[in-house]
Amino acid sequence: GIDETSMRRGQNYITVVHDLDAKRLLFATEGRDHKTVLDFVDDLKAHGGDSEQVKHVCMDMSAAYAKGVGLALPQAQISYDR
Template identity: 40%
Template sequence: GRLPRTYCSQCNGSPKTIRPNWARERSGFSVYFEAFVILLMKAMPVKKVANLINEHDTTLWPILHHYVEEAREREDFSSVQHVGFDETSRRKGHEYVSIFMDLEKRKVISVTEGKDQHTLKGFKQDLMVHGGHPDNIKEFSIDMSPAFIKGVEEQFPNASLTFDKFHVMKMINEALDETR
């Protein structure tokens, strides 16, 4: 139901909605319900969660975005030294995102639009916003993309490059197939 309202005599009699301690401001849901929805969204697509709880997905996305942004604000990248990254298609077609991972913690730390050397600039900015520094990065593990190589060399000149095993083996297998 709706939250109770009261009328404030000091505010020209305008109505004021009470602020319950069990809900986030202007959320419309209790924090317990939001926690339940977040757990469901970790296990299945948002659209399926919306169907399951008889809500529209447009009311659930803001919940997810709120808690993701809140968690991202607390991220600390000051100890990040070894980074792996690769691109993936975001949608059918040619819309790509580059995913950056702290290889020591085995955790995704940043996602940047695109798949060229400019994505390294975006990652560098995100790294610094969260307490990291480009000089602390010792190593990048990447595919053999000339754009990625150039981006690392420009944005992280102190880092060494390691080509990831998957892409090296793919190249070896393609060369072997061609030789056969």
């Protein structure tokens, strides 16, 4: 699951990536553009993970996140939440 949340009042956002099955946080970083998804995949690989095993992503309808998933996780199906 990929989503953004506000760090504090104003326009300061972080992107969070969760394993929705295990219910645990996998990654968090400043920003909410497509690069945050690329950064997640880099971090996943650096910790021995395999991005090819990511088969499903649940996210909001953010064009930036869709672009990032298309670039970094092209094998993953996308489900949009509201």
